[in-house]
Amino acid sequence: MTEAAADAHDGHGQDDIHGHGDDHHGGPDHHPHVLPYKTYFLVWSALLVLTVVTVGVSYVDFGGANLVIALVVATIKASLVGAIFMHLKYETKFYTVVFVSSLVFVSIFIGITGLDYLQRGRADHVRHDRVMNMLHPFDPAPPKAAPKPAAHHHE
């Protein structure tokens, strides 16, 4: 924040009892960053319009795009709530880092769980032919016809 903006914001130069000459940050008293009513009502209207849009779109069949549209609209709504109602846009960026980092971990969690769960059973058709030897997992699979596995591969 520039010095001029800080002055305008804090009301310095007015009859101000909160310590003249103090910067916005580091003053003896907390001075909130107040947003105009207009901002709140604009976000509220946008959220209502987007809700109507997402419900309306759900009545039309776009195939797989329906999911994408719904998630994009939800993400726009969530960003508006986060940036304005939760003041992320106007605060130190560290809160945004905390917020976004949680989303990063969520995507790792869901992504890797999906990699496992959605691939289940893919190895079933080869599993019976190639039973893994848990004691020597890197040994070649024993040939089916030979009951005694050859030991010479250790050499």
Add this chain to the structure above:
Amino acid sequence: MSADAHAASPAVDDEGRPLSPQYHVAHHFDNADHQFQANKLGIWLFLAQEIMFFSGLFCAFILFRAKYYDAFVEAHHHLDKVMGGINTIVLICSSLTMALGVRAAQTNKRKLGVAMLVMTFLFAATFLVIKYFEYHHKFHDGLLPGRHFTAEGFVHPEANIFFGIYFVMTGVHGVHVIVGMALILWITVKMYRGRFSSRYYAPVEGVGLYWHLVDLIWIYLFPLLYLIG
């Protein structure tokens, strides 16, 4: 902005009350902003934890939907889009009144703040009443999770998985709404007693952030459960 920022400067609010007379900066903080930001960081870390807590449920939804896509599409037609949509609007309105409640605290408007918080509380109660009617309807139709699923006529037997996830996700979200209502009640009483002002409103801000997160989660729950299935 500047008009209200100036209004925040006097040492008394619009009713002539002193601003948060019991407020002080704890000795381990450099200054008021330092204390405020530390407080807020704690709230944000809690919210990050909440997101990860809900992500387990979203993970279950996404994976089961991928596995039983047809069953999920069939089952989601039994949810009431209109009631879900109205509840979405109710929560968005409650988020607005909560944000305005925080703003009222920032600008020393005690009565407006109490009014906004009471409205937020009433919106939250409306949300739960509508949710009650939705649940009641599901109970009546036997659309319950697991072995309690008694509804008939489903093409896909896995439809009961959808209702299991639906009840857990909306149920856990509903618990958050109830907790939020208790928190809103707490800050409403404190606001009424004149504890909050532009100098000190961290609890209002914190409860507000929590409440917006509850709204945020519903913003994703609604399209995923009601609209897409």
